[in-house]
Amino acid sequence: QKEVEQNSGPLSVPEGAIASLNCTYSDRGSQSFFWYRQYSGKSPELIMFIYSNGDKEDGRFTAQLNKASQYVSLLIRDSQPSDSATYLCAVNMGNNFNKFYFGSGTKLNVKP
């Protein structure tokens, strides 16, 4: 079992729809969770982070965390073609929780 798992996609949604991206992780003790967006050939850039159970909203983005189920998700409302990218889930793990474990990423296509 991988430490962080994501569906590779591609996930295709029409413009204006809600895109739902999911991630599960293996270490029950993990405390911090990050969603990064990566355009092809570019470096990952942070979208959102979440530390506590529940929902966290930032503009069109909502991160959801359920530590009991070891599950974190990212919702993108009113999806735009510019949201088309690979979304990476990163979870802080390790003995000192000092390093990120990444999922393989979910490729999102938003169709105009």
Next chain:
Amino acid sequence: EAGVTQFPSHSVIEKGQTVTLRCDPISGHDNLYWYRRVMGKEIKFLLHFVKESKQDESGMPNNRFLAERTGGTYSTLKVQPAELEDSGVYFCASSQDPIWDEQFFGPGTRLTVL
């Protein structure tokens, strides 16, 4: 504020040669990380510096890889001798707090070993 920078952006070398990658973190960030993404795989942790000290090097593949951060500023990652399986994109990242803060990623160095 300047972001994380990496040099070179691309490197093509032959098997057996040596390559040195450089990373300049965001000024003031004590924590510096190296990651690698091999084609088709997820980004994987290589090691973590706190200032000039190696906090965790559990992800380093083998002793052909040597990372340094003299003076606690920029870092280098040397691969000697390079093998075919070392090809991939090497990312550097930096952060202020290792647990709670985001890691800011550099643009990466694409290494191709022929």
